[in-house]
Amino acid sequence: MSSSDAVQEYIQDERDPSRSPNVPITGLMVQYYHVCKRELWFMANGIDIDRETTNIQRGTHVDETSYGDSRRSFMIGNRIQLDLLDSGDVMEVKVSSALEKPARMQLLFYLWYLREVYDIDKDGVLAYPTERKRESVTLDEMATTEIESTIRGILDVVSWDSPPQLEKKPYCGSCLYQDLCWM
Incomplete structure (x- = not known):
């Protein structure tokens, strides 16, 4: 199957409630x-992190206490959770802009998912309340190409029999999987 066929098959699986996607992709x-x-x-293969750690709890607290008067949470199926502002924009809240591209890609995935699976066009807002920073995000042609490439990449990575090679990154020290990687 070609890589573009993998994205189209994913979309068809998501649109048809009688089908279940081979890999249920989340934000x-x-x-x-x-x-x-x-x-x-690790995450896709059921090796999950402790959700009670300080970093996770801090992120949850910031998410739950920011913009509560102007946004509502929605669950699509059992794995896509997104927040809608009163304006209709999709919002993603993060503690820090340190990993800005991954946060933007997560939001773009939600916008892409709404458009491709439900024919709903929305814009997005990426917010970092602790930094008092907000950014508008729009799903354009270039972002669509990047999201579809990401989907193909995810489908590829999760199909591997073993994890990818270990690669030292600047944020490894704060990663909750560091004990698996560096022991």
């Missing part, structure tokens, strides 16, 4: 793909 998977493919592989 977090998109983020992990752009942070660390090894982290993505």
Whole structure:
């Protein structure tokens, strides 16, 4: 199957409730793909992190306490959760802009998913409340190409029998999977 066929098959699986996708892609998977493919592989293969750690709890707290008066959360199926602002824009809230591209790609995936699966066109807002920073995000042709490339990449990585090679990155020290990688 060609790589463009893999994206089209994914879209068809998502549109048809009687079909179930081979790999149910989430926004977090998109983020992990752009942070660390090894982290993505661990998560996709059921090796999950402790959700009670300080970093995770801090992110959850910022997400739950920011913009609460102007956004609502929606669950699509059992794995796509997104927030809509009163304006109708899709919002993604992050603690820090340190990993800005992965956060933007996660939001772009949500916009792409809404358009390709439900024929709903939305714009997005990427927000970093602790930095008092907001950015408008639009799904254009270049972003669509990048998201579809990301989907193909995710489908590839999660199909591997073992995790990708270990690669030292600047943020490895704060990664919750570091004990698996560096022991």
